[in-house]
Amino acid sequence: MTRIAFAIVFLMATSLLSTAAVATEPTQAEQTTLKQLVQDQLAAFQRDDGPAAYGLAAPGIQKMFPSPDIFIGMVKQAYPPIYRPQSIAYGQVSDSPSGLVQKVYVTGPDGQNWVALYRFEKQPDGSWKIAGCSLIKDSEPTI
Known part of the structure; x- marks a missing residue:
């Protein structure tokens, strides 16, 4: 009897894990929306508009x-390539284990190239917010 119970639990867990591992491609509308969120936040940073930039951040942020x-003080200190980029090029939006991610190629104010990975969170009202950004040094030319 315990073997049967163990087998059922194992099959249920395996089913849940395989379902969770299936990545769903973002729709064109989602891709457009997420890119616009990033563009709007970067534009807010350029204007030093803290409230506008902050309003695009997810509740956890x-x-x-x-x-x-x-918030804007943290961005100035920890993310200078995002706060004052020399150039920006948008990559693809893809699904990841942590949700949808927008890849953005950025040249910072010092000329260094970075890949910014913007992570998003869908809100209960169906809107999207920026849930985080990771910077990875890029050795390739941005543009």
Whole structure:
């Protein structure tokens, strides 16, 4: 009897894991929306518009940085290539284990090339917010 129960639990867990591992390609509408979110936030940084940039961040980010001033201060210090890019080129949106990710190629203010991986979170109202950004040094020319 315990073998049967173990087998059922094992099959259920395997089924859940295989379902979770199936990546779904983002729709064209999602890709357009996510790219626009990044463009809007980068434009807000260029204008030093903390409230606009902060408004595009997911609730988890807003919880970590509880005001637009704290948020934009963190971006200035930790993400200078995002805060003041020399150039930007948009890559593809893809699904990852942590959700949809927009790849953005950025040349920072110092001329260094970076790949920014923007992660998104769908909100209960169906809208999307930026849930994080990781910077990876890129040795290839951006543009």
